[in-house]
Amino acid sequence: MSTSKPTQLPSTYKALVFKSASDPPTVESLPTPAPEPGSVIVRPLYSWVFNYATEIYARGNPRGYNVKFPIIGGANAIGRVAAVPLDARSLRVGDLVTVEPTIRERDGVRPSNTLGLGLSTNGTWAELIQVPLENALPVDETALQKRNISIRDLAFYPQLVVAYGGFRDVGLTAGETVLITPATGNFGGAAVHVALAMGARVIAMGRNEKILTELKAVFPEKVETLTLSGSVDTDIAALAKYGPIDVFQDFTPPMASNLSHIQAGILSVRIRGRINFMGNVKDLEIPYRAIVYRGLRIYGTLMYTREQALDMLKLIETGTLKLGPAAGLITKGVFKLEEGSSALEFAAKEAGAGRAVQFAPNEE
Secondary structure (H helix, E strand, O other): OOOOOOOOOOOEEEEEEEOOOOOOOEEEEEEOOOOOOOEEEEEEEEEEOOOOOHHHHOOOOOOOOOOOOOEEOOOOEEEEEEEOOOOOOOOOOOOEEEEOOEEEOOOOOOOOOEEEEOOOEOOOOEOOEEEEHHHEEEOOHHHHHHOOOOHHHHOOHHHHHHHHHHHHHHOOOOOOEEEEEOOOOHHHHHHHHHHHHOOOEEEEEEOOHHHHHHHHHHOOOOEEEEEOOOOHHHHHHHHHOOOOEEEEEEOOOOOOOOOHHHHHHHHHEEEEEEEEEOOOOOOOOOOHHHHHHHOOEEEEOOOOOHHHHHHHHHHHHOOOOOOOHHHOOEEEEEEOHHHHHHHHHHHHHHOEOOEEEEEOOOOO
């Protein structure tokens, strides 16, 4: 629980540092930063190890992300406030918070002018991290305790909130049907849970039949599943069996070679339906005429806004969005910072839809 009393920060802290995308990470001791106006220091409890981390920090960075090495890895965390500046008005030492990954410019509106934790500035795989005040969002810990939601289960939040931002942008409402592709990865799998919590009906498409079966088993009456065929016409025919699709949300990663499912998704959306792109595809051929004739609306969403994140937390705090193994969200492994390479390799094999791997720099 939080306390307003100041705490003594250590003179140094440990962090998992990546010198390059080809060198193994090392745990280093770094000087502890001092609280500065406009920023807060957080002690991460759990920090998500995403399953594609080895494609960014290792193996030569095959995804081609613009990482400013050397860098502390990690983009998200659930943690406790360790120190606050004099200009903090609501955060207190000991508060449970989320650490948000995107640092947005404060004096402009260009979305390209952003910094990403673990990419262009030091990340969360560390015992301490300093972030802007607006990047530390308070969590109602009393509400979590009332519903027996553990902090470890809350650590699924970074996967869930991304889809929520997209759904809010396209105005998803209860009773609508949403198509999610691919629904077998980190974000697509999480999107299934979020859409259901928002009252939607879900069609989950992906290539991993095992994960699709697991999703159907958790939500037998609310989720329809389809295996991607690789053919636009085949996928369109399969989707037509489930009636009009109101919203199509896509998370296709940059390394995907067959994009036929995106074409099929667009062509399966009802007249004046909405399409939400949240993936990382560089180029895409779109059915221009069909989009015009059907009055389709295409939205591109980069992550989510602070307001959307706060609303997403309410879904968890009120118990509307269920967490934990019973809800199909399982923590597969928890690692120390000293196990950095092993954690990344384990996440590459075991993490994904409904499965999370975490670093626990300060596990409670």
